[in-house]
Amino acid sequence: MVPAAPYAWADLRGWNLYFLSKVVLAWMGALNLKVLPNLLFLVALLVPLRWRWARIARSVLALPIGVALYYQDTWWPPFQRLLAQPGVLDFSASYWLELMSRFVNWPMVGALTLLVVAYLLLKPWLRMTTLSVIGMLGLALIALPLPAGLQWGDRTDVASADPTPGRSTAPRGPANTDSLNAYLANFYQQQDTLKTSFPGPSAGAPFDVIILNVCSLAWSDLDEVGMRQNDLLDHMDVVFDSFNSATAYSGPAAIRLLRASCGQTSHTRLFDPVPAECQLFSNLQRLGFQNELAMNHDGHFDDFIGELSSYGGLQAKPMDTSALPRALVAFDNTPLHRDGDVLMSWLKRRQAEPAAQVALFYNTISLHDGNRIVGADGRAAAADYKARANMVLGDMASFVDAVEKSGRRAMIVVVPEHGAALHGDRMQIPGMREIPSPSITHVPVGVKLVGMGAPAGGGPRHVTEPSSYLALSELVSRVYALNAQVPAQDRDWSALLQRLPVTPMVSENEGAKVLDYDGKPYLQLQGNQSWMPYPEDAR
Structure with missing residues (x-):
């Protein structure tokens, strides 16, 4: 009999399931496997140790390392970014439970269950450690870059991709950290030079500017619930098909909208002072509009009201809605009013107001994730997104009709803050908006000119x-200027939409940047200097 080697490679035992699950999930595209750390971890577990205490110590240390490495291999953002969501500690307990349930991916659970069953059946017959090592080495080989001249035949250079309308057609270099950083720097440098030139006050017929700022409404959300065609957008005069909200959170979105009269800035510069000429409502006030603010919530979550005033330049007291009935309960357990009630009350x-012209900023969070509808018995019950979307869009369509019937002249602009992330993807569960992905920031914007001729x-x-x-700021300026032209029949309405400012898709949250580079989205997370393609396919 040949004696056993005194220092034979260790058996992975239960760790086989750890590595085999990574092989399966990486093959399914559910993991963004970091090959080198995983190989080092595998070797550390395989190295033979003579002393029992050393083997125990290795097992104890391996557990937290293995958990952290597994999380790092997911497509999810760094864990600290999950806890950095605005007001996350104010979420209600029921909303927390709902969010936790979304982390469970049942197809993945099924695949892992089959893996465990197969492992238990094959374990007596096969050396599972060998399979784990072969699987990890196979993934490592697949991840190795091919030598120059041996690239896959269907690979397309991003510089030769078809140009997107409105973007430069000049060839760009391949997407890498340097080229994407240069592109982003050039984007902000160009945006710094852009500004809407408003005309001076005129004697045109008075009209109101009504901004309806809607939380959690993106094209992807409407598609998810089969509501791309709806009474509100279908009856607009203008619809923006490729509008980018540039962020995935309410406060920054409202600030960007209120600062619409200048080019797009980075997220950090949102909280720096800007000239009044960059503030849309300051420009309207200069033209004689009385600024007003209305909301269907109290505005205290994440100091929303404070941000409107401090960073958006909207110096208006919120309309009193205390007499209106409670229609929903928000994700933070605060009461919400129905949009139709608030808007009709404002109208x-x-x-009865003497002001000739009013600029209204209305904000609604009825579609926010985790909200519940109040029933006839006064109890709050969960309501799916489609039911709430029907209510919100229907209320706003009715409001537009009411403005028309009132005889008032108005420019009504529907501008969502961001999407609800109903579908989710490999990086974010449904409802998570830590990363401003294209499906979240691509929002439906509509404009209705009521009684304007x-x-x-x-x-x-x-x-x-x-x-x-x-x-949008440019369009408001043009409508104001066109409204002053007399006689009215000579107004060239077709010129309103000609050569509107084109803004490439660049979005930022506090911890993430996403940009479109030749038709493909790329992501950079806080603390990471490199860029990666954003995985847009379904979770």
């Missing part, structure tokens, strides 16, 4: 080029 008050069309006119807030 009734507006009819614009010719009726067979449906909304569409702005297809990449747009953002500067285009």
Whole structure:
């Protein structure tokens, strides 16, 4: 008999399930496997140790390292970013439970269950450690870059991709850290030079500017619930098909909208002072509009009201809604009013006001994740997104009709803050918006000119080029200038949408940047200097 080697490689035992599960999930595309750390971890577990205490110590140390490494291999953001969501500690207990349940991916649970069963059946017959090592080495070989000249035949250089309308057609270098950093720096440098030039006060017929700022409404959300066609957007005069909200959180989105009159800034510069000429409502106030604010919530979550005033330049006291009934309970257990009640209450008050022109900023969070509808018995019950979307869009469509019937002249602009992330993806569970992915920031924006004399069309006119807030500010300025032209029949309404500012897709949250580079989204997380392609496919 040949004696056993005194220092034979260790058996992975239970760690086989750890590595085999990574092989399976990486093959399914569910993991963004970091090959080198995993190979080092594998070797550390295989190295033979003579002393029993050393083997015990290795097992104890391996547990937290293994958990951290597994999380790092997921597509999810760094754990500290999950806890950095604004107001996360104010979420209600029921909303926390709902969020936790979304981390369970049942197809993955099924795959891992089959893996465990197969492991138990094959363990008596096969050396599972050998399979684990072969699987990890196989993934390592796949991850190795191919030598020059041996690239896959269907690989396309990003520099040769078809140009997107509104973007430069000049060839760009391949997407890498240097080229993407240079692109982002050039983008902000260009945006610093852009500004809307408002005309001086005119004697045109008075009209109101009504901004309806909607939380949690993106094109992807409407598609998810089959509501891309709806009474509100279908009856707009103008719809922006490629509007980028540039962020995935409410406060920054509202600040960007209120600062629409200048080019897009980075997230950190949102909290720096800006000239009044960059503030949309300051420009409107200079033209004689009385600024007003209304919301269907109290505005205290994450100091939303404070940010409107301090960073957006909106110096207006919120309309009192205390007499209105409670229609929903928010994710933080605060009461919400129905949008129709708030808007109709504002319109009734507006009819009695002496002000010739009013600029209203209305914000609603009815569609926010985790909200519950109050029933006839006064109890709050969960309501799916589609039910709430039907309510919100229906209320706003009814409000537009009411403004038309009132005889008031108005420019009504529907601008969502960001999407609800109904679908989720490999990096973020449904409802998570820590990363401003394209599906979250691509929002439906519509404009309705009520009583302004614009010719009726067979449906909304569409702005297809990449747009953002500067285009809205420019459109408000053009409508004001056109409204002053006399006689009215000489007004060229078709010129309103010509050569509106084009803004490439660049989005930022506090801990993440996402940009479109030749038709492909790329992501950079805080603390990481490199960029990676954003995995847009479904979770």
